[in-house]
Amino acid sequence: MNSTQWQAAIARAVSLAQAAGHPAATWDERAVRGVLAVAIAAVAHREDRAADQVGIAEVLALLAQGPPAVYEAGRRLGLDTTDTPGDARAEWAWLTRPWPTEPPVANGGGLPRGIGRRSPLPAVDACTVWAAQAAASAEQATSA
Template identity: 40%
Template sequence: MDLTRDGWPLAEQRAATATTRSWPGGPALADPDSWDVVAVRGILAVVLVSLHHRDSLSPTDAAWGSVLWHCDDAARVRSLVTAQLPHAAHAFRGSDDPVTRMWAWLTRSWDSPSSARWHGLRRGIARGSPEPAVDICTGWAAHIAAAEINRERGGHQIYDRVRIVGTPAAGRHGYVRGLAWHLDDTRQTVADGPLGYDVGLDDATGTAVIPADHLAVGTDGLSWPHTAREDSRS
């Protein structure tokens, strides 16, 4: 494979597939013509193509754990891209280069008062902010990467009904609201070991991180967004 020639199209394709599949609220809400999806998809694509150049592997083989580590902080994304792409044969050569165009779009400010400031795209995330998309949407890209890791490992998905097992709190029910990973800064990826989940329990305010081996599928027959607390009031 010619990694230089094939890297960007493969990175774009993988980023687009993941963004649609793991978009918060489901694929139906991942509007490909929205500023939000273009930004998140673009961040994932430039990270994947940067890892492709850094590690000399296909973007299809870059680990989502490494993508998540970088997307945990927009500064890490900026550092990776600006360190890797200037040395790539197809990057930063001029306005005709697709990687250059994507990075310029992700790092531009949006301070024009005109509605055309979003290049005619519909926008929902931080509509009033002039900050660059890479600074606003990297957290959203991290959400996509975390969901992809979780899918690979066969874990619970967002809004799954779960119950606590194997602890004094066994039997309590709630919903998965987020995915909790421990980041390994030395290896620049997620750490090995059990995955934890950010769970909103019916009988508590807020959420709590619970290790994966202390959660099982819920058995009370409820599904999002209904809770046992609501049932007790009816």
């Protein structure tokens, strides 16, 4: 995966997260957006398609398998290798890092946090369900 492909997945994920009403510049939005981007990039890579050609149902199918599927998608994309563009690698590191529980401000990495406040779980574990809900909300909005 190259930087252009990752940026396309992020752009698609931003639109899905915003459609679900996650406020910008929050831990929640960054986590949901990141998990969505990994799912979008994984499906695009698997199907050899552009990120904007990945259907929401395909994203939902991956996310419905839970955090283990997101971790596997990250591994398949090579997000934890030096071959991956720096921005994608940095996002994956953020999504998979454990969070300190104290002080509360550290638990969000300086961002306001609502989902799993004070949970040490990585964003992939805490937000895969929320990312699926965001994708489902976006799908409902487009079909209405």
